Amino acid sequence: YITSDQWRARREAWAAWRTEGMFGKPIRCYGCRQVWILERDDLHHCDYDRLGAEANEDLWPMCRCCHEKLHQLLHAFPSYRKMPRRQANTLALGALSANPGDDGLTSLRDAL
Numbered sequence: 001y002i003t004s005d006q007w008r009a010r011r012e013a014w015a016a017w018r019t020e021g022m023f024g025k026p027i028r029c030y031g032c033r034q035v036w037i038l039e040r041d042d043l044h045h046c047d048y049d050r051l052g053a054e055a056n057e058d059l060w061p062m063c064r065c066c067h068e069k070l071h072q073l074l075h076a077f078p079s080y081r082k083m084p085r086r087q088a089n090t091l092a093l094g095a096l097s098a099n100p101g102d103d104g105l106t107s108l109r110d111a112l
Helices: 005-021 064-076 078-082 085-098 105-111
Strands: 042-045 059-062
Touching: 042 064, 059 064, 064 085, 078 085
Parallel strands: none
Antiparallel strands: 042 059
């Protein structure tokens, strides 16, 4: 799905929706706050319940680096698998955002 034309179209529709709602302000990565660029950066599924028919709120703009770090955090702690996916993503993103220069693991270990 992630490599399909359907996903590319969904990404474009999401970016148009978000840009319109932000009144022309740049979209920013949820991790490091750098400007998010459709052609370069990722959309993270914070929930897979509607995969293929995602709500706009299910998709988070993330630069490639922060997206990879977020997945590393989610896989590093088994406690995340016991939580609803959106909750686990929100907690991991909070740890990542608290220390953008860090990999997020230290702050997350402290939080748990």
